[in-house]
Amino acid sequence: MYRDILVIGAGVLGLSSALHLKRLNPDRKVLVIDKFGGPGQGNTAKSAGIFLNLFTTEINYLLSDSTIDWFFHLQNELGYNLSLRRCGYLYLLNEARYRRLKAPISKMRKKGIELRTFGKEDLKRMIPDLVTDFGEEETELMGLEPVEAGILGVKCGSVDTDALARSLEAEFLKLGGEVSYRITATRLIIRPERELGVPGEPFVWQDIRVAGAETSKGEILAGTTVVAAGVWSERLLDPIGFDALMRPKKRVIFVFKHSRLRRLRDARGFSEHNILPFTHIPEISVYMKADPAEGSIWLGCADDFGRGYGLEDDPQPEGELYSNNIYHALVRFLPCFENVRPVNMWAGQRAINRYDRIPVVAPAPGMIYVGSATGYGITKCDALGRTVAALDAGEKGVELFGGRRLKAADLGIETRNVGKEVFKV
Known part of the structure; x- marks a missing residue:
């Protein structure tokens, strides 16, 4: 042929x-x-x-x-119905990250990229489930830093x-x-x-x-x-x-559907869709996506160093990645996930250009x-x-x-x- x-x-x-x-x-x-x-x-x-x-x-x-x-x-x-939603892309940043990213953020704004900045008090009001003040256990034992600010990309969202x-x-x-x-x-x-x-x-x-x-x-x-x-x-x-x-690297997505997550999923004020933006918490290498059609929240892990490379024809999700790893830090930021388990999960691979x-x-x-x-x-x-x-x-x-x-x-x-x-x- x-x-x-x-x-x-x-x-x-x-x-x-x-x-x-x-x-x-x-x-x-x-x-x-x-x-x-x-x-x-x-x-x-x-x-x-x-x-x-x-x-x-x-x-x-x-x-x-x-x-x-x-x-x-x-x-x-x-x-074509692509189920496009301009719900935004929200980065939840600790103080050090926010300070380090001020120059790149300014550069993007000069380029014409529409960004919105939210302070800690704004985030408390708009995402009531988000914890922005940590105690000694989180900061000393786990090495976590609380969220200080949010940066929202406006021309961002989800597609089917x-x-x-x-x-x-x-x-x-x-x-x-x-x-x-x-x-x-x-x-x-x-x-x-x-x-x-x-x-x-x-x-x-x-x-x-x-x-x-x-x-x-x-x-x-x-x-x-x-x-x-x-x-x-x-x-x-x-x-x-x-x-x-x-080089190929595996990524896992977990799906959650629970009444305790409804308020988080339906966060208001970020876009006309009145749903949680695609939200990235780099402090713990996780990101979340609200899916209003299913009434669910997707959660992925963007772990990098420590996650091996390797091609897999049929990559399988690792349930323990959530239950024995992500979960313990996630509930410090979002206690609404406490005792909530995934209803579905899958794994794919990214073609990583390092x-x-x-x-x-x-x-x-x-x-x-x-x-x-x-x-x-x-x-x-x-x-x-x-x-x-x-x-x-x-x-x-x-x-x-x-x-x-x-x-x-x-x-x-x-x-x-x-x-x-x-x-x-």
């Missing part, structure tokens, strides 16, 4: 790339394959489903802010990731694209640019390129192969010596890699897909949704020019 463009991976990065590749190349045959049974069923489905634009580097801001605008275009103009993936697939199919599920890409095919027809090719003196992929259902040759397989990309890229600046935590869109002969999004693939997916399409077209600039632009080469590896993100909680 031959296709002009083969996209490996039907998560939001793969589907966004396929959509924009087909949009720019209506006459070329574009095929998306994925090992799962439908769109967005890998780690896209296991994410917290958030969008945010809280970044100090120009490239991070452009990637995220333009993608958020695209989400609302998909919902409001194109008619399944609906998002399906909308991207639908737009791609409308343009005449092809999708094929339950097909696993097992290796990339390497061939010489000029084949001699001699056994043993390619030889070390020959220029080589990626010519497609070997799959569980046979060989698929392609003019361009886009590797957008998330954490599984390493299985395809490592054997050909391509460094994607990425180098600069900014995504990679990098070409190689016959191939483009997109990924290494470090947990922010959803909130940057449209801009990254447009970057893939621009690279394939040989364009130096990328026009993002809304007309803003960036340089395609800046997200590469040898040509990387992304700056340093200084908003780190």
Whole structure:
């Protein structure tokens, strides 16, 4: 089988790339394959489903802010129900963190990012369940510092990731694209640019390129192969010596549904939705998301140092991570969780770029890699897909949704020019 463009991976990065590749190349045959049974069923489905634009580097801001605008275009103009809620992203910060982040916060405000600041008294009133004053046990024994301030990103919120993936697939199919599920890409095919027809090719003196992929259902040759397989990309890229600046790391989400959490879930005054914003407590490495449709609260753990890397095909949640670990600190900040146990839990993996935590869109002969999004693939997916399409077209600039632009080469590896993100909680 031959296709002009083969996209490996039907998560939001793969589907966004396929959509924009087909949009720019209506006459070329574009095929998306994925090992799962439908769109967005890998780690896209296991994410917290958030969008945010809280970044100090120009490239991070452009990637995220333009993608958020695209989400609302998909919902409001194109008619896809993505369950978008601009409920905000709230950081609950201790005094030291708040003081350290004042300069980055000022930088984001100058960029035009809308932020609101809440003092301790404001937070007590708006989140009555939040404890902002600790005793000796919390501070001396556990080493915890109380919340001093809250920083709310306004143009942030939640999105239904399944609906998002399906909308991207639908737009791609409308343009005449092809999708094929339950097909696993097992290796990339390497061939010489000029084949001699001699056994043993390619030889070390020959220029080589990626010519497609070997799959569980046979060989698929392609003019361009886009590797957008998330954490599984390493299985395809490592054997050909391509460094994607990425390593997989597991993340676990716990779901709670209890009457004692209702007041927390329905926190008022942060947005028009009158629900708890997506809330991050960096002091204990946890984040929370209110889900009004289910009447639940999701809680994830962003543990970093101490959490090992490693690819897992079917990562399993660790119940003891909550009961024997997170719980003991969480109830100090939010006593309403006392004796409340999760009703559901799952685990996924993030493609972590430890180098600069900014995504990679990098070409190689016959191939483009997109990924290494470090947990922010959803909130940057449209801009990254447009970057893939621009690279394939040989364009130096990328026009993002809304007309803003960036340089395609800046997200590469040898040509990387992304700056340093200084908003780190």
